[in-house]
Amino acid sequence: MSQSALPKRVALVTGGIGGLGTEICRQLAQAGRRVIALDLASREDRVAAFHAETSDFGDAIAFEPADVSDFDSCQQLVERIEQRHGSIDVLVNAAGITRDASLRKMTPRQWHELMRVNLDGVFNMCRNVVEGMTARGFGRIVNISSVNGQTGQFGQTNYSAAKAGVHAFGMALARETARKGVTVNTVSPGYCDTPMVAAVSAEIRAQIVADIPIGRLGSPADIARAVAFLSADDAGYITGANLPVNGGYFMSF
């Protein structure tokens, strides 16, 4: 069978209608995936905008509602997708929130809300797809971490801890799935042109941009490019890796 005659692989993108997620969906569809964007049903206005922004892809991009912080919701979602669209071959965990506050002001609620989405969400989704992927002998998992998980950021003890945890989780899972055709990698964006970064005060944002060697915020397309690379069928020898995409803001070896 020629490549084009093969059924499209299904890619699930959590936070799929968000600042980075929408562009990730578009680039995965361009790479020939059948893409399902997962996000909260309650974001009705954003869902409508997402459909408009992805309409040029027709039914290659669909939306399914679920809450990544709720294990049962994730389990039901995976069953629903498998019935409607087929087995999930690519999982991109891009759902994330901020609850910025210095630790002396941070409430337990700000801590727990963030952990439930940014870290529990990765467990809830991976746990529900990993058996299917390993049984079928193919899978690509890409988790979105952050430069702030690598360096720490003032006002982000919760976010930095969760994002560092996302990569550690991925390295551990990569070992468990390495012999089953399933790779697990991390993309660590720097500061990008998204609503999340726009919420940071203009003064702090200007200081951050001044510290980025490339001299600008990243674009969602810069991040989606890395996700598409790591989730490609022929990226099978890259696993447990972190790919920083931060304009040189943090360089390490």
Ligand code: CAA
């Ligand atoms: N660095 C150093 N000192 C800082 C500071 C900073 N970023 N922010 C505040 N301070 C200082 C203040 O100057 C002040 O000093 P004095 O007490 O000497 O006057 C003191 O700390 C104030 O401390 P507070 O606890 O009162 O802090 P605050 O409430 O004023 O501000 C904050 C806290 C809103 C979290 C603010 O620090 C901030 O916005 N930080 C940046 C957070 C950030 O970058 N978030 C990224 C969101 S985007 C994202 O996360 C995507 C991604 O992956 C990159």
